[in-house]
Amino acid sequence: MQRRQLLGAGAAALVTLPSIHHAQQNSFAAPRTLAPVRASADRLIDMTVCLRPFRAQGPRIESERRYGKTIVHHYGHGGSGWSLSWGSAQLALPLIQATGARQIAVIGCGAIGLTTARVAQQHGLRVRIYCKERPPEVASTFATGTWSPDSRICTEEHATPAFSQRWETMARHSFRTYQSLLGLADNPVEWRDGYVLSDTPFDQPLEGDDDGEPDYPDLQERLADMRPRSVPLRPGEHPFKVPHVRRFTQMNFNIAAYQRLLVNDFLRAGGEFVQRTFEHPRQFSDLRERTIVNCTGYGARALLGDHSIIPVRGQIARLVPQAEVDYAIMYRGHNLFMLSRRDSLLVQAQGVHDFGNDDTRVDRALSVAAVERLAALFA
Numbered sequence: 001m002q003r004r005q006l007l008g009a010g011a012a013a014l015v016t017l018p019s020i021h022h023a024q025q026n027s028f029a030a031p032r033t034l035a036p037v038r039a040s041a042d043r044l045i046d047m048t049v050c051l052r053p054f055r056a057q058g059p060r061i062e063s064e065r066r067y068g069k070t071i072v073h074h075y076g077h078g079g080s081g082w083s084l085s086w087g088s089a090q091l092a093l094p095l096i097q098a099t100g101a102r103q104i105a106v107i108g109c110g111a112i113g114l115t116t117a118r119v120a121q122q123h124g125l126r127v128r129i130y131c132k133e134r135p136p137e138v139a140s141t142f143a144t145g146t147w148s149p150d151s152r153i154c155t156e157e158h159a160t161p162a163f164s165q166r167w168e169t170m171a172r173h174s175f176r177t178y179q180s181l182l183g184l185a186d187n188p189v190e191w192r193d194g195y196v197l198s199d200t201p202f203d204q205p206l207e208g209d210d211d212g213e214p215d216y217p218d219l220q221e222r223l224a225d226m227r228p229r230s231v232p233l234r235p236g237e238h239p240f241k242v243p244h245v246r247r248f249t250q251m252n253f254n255i256a257a258y259q260r261l262l263v264n265d266f267l268r269a270g271g272e273f274v275q276r277t278f279e280h281p282r283q284f285s286d287l288r289e290r291t292i293v294n295c296t297g298y299g300a301r302a303l304l305g306d307h308s309i310i311p312v313r314g315q316i317a318r319l320v321p322q323a324e325v326d327y328a329i330m331y332r333g334h335n336l337f338m339l340s341r342r343d344s345l346l347v348q349a350q351g352v353h354d355f356g357n358d359d360t361r362v363d364r365a366l367s368v369a370a371v372e373r374l375a376a377l378f379a
C-alpha cells in the first residue's frame, strides 16, 4: 500500500522494488560526475497547476447509447494518464469497433484523446477531434512527464484482482508502445537516471505523512520485471550530502515534443480538429458521427455531472533548462522532486491538501520553497 503518492511520480516503486546490492554491482554502478543544478528562484520560467482526474474505481472505459449515439466514455486516469494512455486506448478500441462505424468523433485532445484517436486511425478509422482546447493549452501539458502507471489510478479497496489484471494489461501495452518511440528526433520519450535521496534508511517508513489522500495500491510490483533495478550508492559514489542514496533508471516523456509528435501524426493520417465546447452531452446529437469517444478528462465532471471524478491538484515549476543536467532527484521526506526535461528542469512539491482541491491558482511560495530545498543539496 502506498500511503503517500510522493509527488505523483510513482516514487514508491523506486524505493520498494528489488534492488541490486553493493556486492552485485557491476561496472555500470561506477561513480559519475553530476553537473550541479543552478537552483534559484530567479531562474523560474513558469509555474502551472493542473488537476488530476482521479476516480476511486479507476478510469471509466465503457459505452452507452444516448441521444441517438454510441458514447464510449474514456476518462478518469488520475496521475497516470500519460503512462497508461496507449494501453487504455487499446481497451477502448473494441467498444468503438463494436459500433461498426468507419468515422468517429473523439471529444478531447489531451493525452487520452490524442492516443485514442491515433489507435483508432491505426485500425483504419477516420477520426475528427472536437475539443475546447488543443495542446499546449490542455491540462495534460502541465504534467510531470514520467512513467508513473499506478499514480493515483484507484484506491486500494478498488484494486481487485480483476482490476489489477486489467491495469497490468494496459501498463504493459503502453510500455511496449513507448519503447517504439525511443530514439526519435527531439526525444519525445527517453530513459534517464535519477537519484532517490533519504536521511533515513529506505526500509524505515516516513513519519507524519497524513496528507488527506486515500490509500493507493502498489500495482507497480506487478511490473517488477520491466524496470531496471535501483542501485544503492556509497558515499563518494555521488555528490549528495545525505546518508542514503539510490540510483534508479526511469522512462520520461518530453511532453512538448511528444504532444507535437502526436498532433502531427494525427494530422498526417488524415485527422481533423474542430474547436468546440460542449455544455451538455445532448449537444453530441448535433455531431455527424454516430460513435463518440468521450475523452474529456477532468472536464467530464462538469459535462456529465460525474462526481466520481475527484480533482487532485498538482503544481509544477520550471527552471531554465540545463542540458548538462541529465538526471532526476527525489528527496524522500522533503517533498521535493526534480526532473530534467529538454524544455526545463521541472521542480515539483506536493501542496498540503491537494486531494479534492480544485484550486488552479499558482502558490508561488510552494515552488520557491522547493527550489530552495533543491539549492541546498548543491550548496
Ligand SMILES: Cc1cc2nc3c(=O)[nH]c(=O)nc-3n(C[C@H](O)[C@H](O)[C@H](O)COP(=O)(O)OP(=O)(O)OC[C@H]3O[C@@H](n4cnc5c(N)ncnc54)[C@H](O)[C@@H]3O)c2cc1C
Binding pocket: 008, 009, 049, 050, 051, 052, 053, 075, 076, 077, 078, 079, 080, 081, 082, 083, 084, 107, 108, 109, 110, 111, 112, 113, 130, 131, 132, 133, 134, 138, 139, 140, 141, 142, 143, 144, 145, 146, 147, 148, 149, 276, 277, 278, 279, 295, 296, 297, 298, 299, 300, 303, 312, 313, 314, 315, 316
Ligand atoms: C501535476 C501533474 C503531474 C502529472 N504527471 C504525470 C506523469 O508524470 N505521468 C503520467 O502518466 N501522468 C501524469 N499526470 C496525469 C496526467 O496528466 C493525466 O492523467 C492526463 O493529463 C489526463 O489526460 P486527459 O486527456 O484525460 O485530460 P486533459 O488533458 O484534461 O484533456 C481533456 C480534453 O478534453 C477537452 N474538454 C474537456 N471538457 C470539454 C468540453 N466540455 N467540451 C469540449 N472539450 C472538452 C479539453 O479541452 C481537452 O482537450 C500528472 C497530472 C498532474 C496534475
